[in-house]
Amino acid sequence: MRDKQKKHNRIVLTSKEKSELLIEGIVTIILLILLNLAMYMLLIQIVQSSLSIESMISNISTSIYDTFYSPTSYAWKKPIFFLLGIIDLSILYWRLIRRYRQMQQRHIISELHYISNGHYDHRIPFDLNGDSGKLIRSINALVDSTVEAIEEERRIEQSKDELITNVSHDIRTPLTSIIGYLGLIEEKKYSSDEELLKYTHTAYMKARQMKVLVDDLFEYTKVRQSNTPLSIMTFDMQQLIGQVVVDFELEASKKNVTVDFEASPSSLMMEGDTEKLVRVFDNLLSNALKYGVNGKQIIIHSEKIGSEVVITVKNDGKEIPKQSLDLLFDRFYRVEESRSQQTGGTGLGLAIAQSIVTLHNGYIYATSENGWTSFVIHLPLKSTEL
Structure with a gap:
């Protein structure tokens, strides 16, 4: 029937x-x-x-x-x-x-x-027709919104479970090392002061690794909220990027990597939260230095196109597989698990960058072809927050 x-x-x-x-x-x-x-x-x-x-x-x-x-x-x-x-x-x-x-x-x-x-x-x-038709359409719309809310709730619960699992895994590894080395010190199982310093240094570095993870997690949960307040101000985007590049020159030189900044025009006034935008470029440059295997050059290009600024951060390191490009901005996603363990990455950097760009009503995406891996950011010059 x-x-x-x-x-x-x-x-x-x-x-x-x-x-x-x-x-x-x-x-x-x-x-x-x-x-x-x-x-x-x-x-x-x-x-x-x-x-x-x-x-x-x-x-x-x-x-x-x-x-x-x-x-x-x-x-x-x-x-x-x-x-x-x-x-x-x-x-x-x-x-x-x-x-x-x-x-x-x-x-x-x-x-x-x-x-x-x-x-x-x-x-x-x-x-x-008539009131019965309106009633049916209202019921169907209500069922659609209810089903969507149920699915969204399921996704949120699944997301929370995955977040807890990933955080627990990433914290447990350095925490185990810290407990292990401090246990050796507590039991005086070291033969010299040099060995004692080695144990304390290792425990210290693992503790710093945990702090980075906790800081990134805190930042991630903050910027994921759509109602996160922004400290909007007018600033020169080219000057802001130039300062970030200067901050990374020493780290880049240690890895024999050059960082070049191409600004067009030389001055570009816009509106946004400078503190959060600096975090975006910090994360992108850090990723380029950590994961740009065999790369020798990082290029940042910033230009005005219409009513927005388009910023490209690219490196000539090993290309990222196409199947991984769409997953790069997922939290805790790593293209190569073993490499991320060596570099100590939390897997939250790009997720944080995407959330900050979204808060500014912009968007970010990645490409990897012709020997270059690029992260392209589109940001409006005028903020709707004002």
Whole structure:
């Protein structure tokens, strides 16, 4: 029955409902005939109210005979019958439509019960006019929004579980080392001061690694909120990027990597949260230095295009596989797990960068081809926060 209804836009009545509708029509017609006859007789008696009871009964019998069997008396009564006929048809139509709409509501309620029993992929298939149609569309829209909310809640719960799992894994590794080395020191299982310093240094570096993870996690949870406040100010984007490049020159020189900045134009005023945007470029340059295997050059290009600034940070290191490009901005994602362990990356840098860019109503994406891996940022020059 339900599969059959899905193929129709109109409600298909069952045989029982059609019988109910037919009986409703017949009963209504009989009642209307009796009502019309009673009204007609009452009208005659009102006109001839001076008659005795015997005369009234005789007059009623004569009137019934004249009404149905006397052709000579029909002509003057024709307008009355015509008017009564129109009234009767209107009442009959009203009662049948009322009953039919009750049946429609019964079908709609049945569909609604079917959905409420857990069939959230089902929708009420009827295409009706008037209030019933509005009701169906509202119910379907409500079911859609409810299903979407349920799915979003599931995704959030799954995301929380994954976050806890990943954080626990990344914290447990350095924490195990810290406990191990401090345990050796506690038990005085070292042969010299040099070995003691080695243990303390290792524990210290692992503790710093944990702090980086906690700081990144805190920053990530902050910028992931859509209502995170921004300290909007007017600044020179080219000057800001230039300062970030200067800060990375020493680290880049240690790895024999050159960092070049190409600004077009030389000065570019825009609006944004400078502290958070610096974090974006810090993360991108850090990633380029850590993961740009065999790379010798990092180029940053910033230019004004229309009402936005387009910034490209690219390096000539090992290319990233195409299947990994769309996953780069997922939290804790690493192209090569072993390499990230060596570099000590948390896997949150790009996720943080994307969230900050999104807060500025911009977007970021990555490409890796022709020997270059590029991260391209689009930011509006004017902030909607002001």
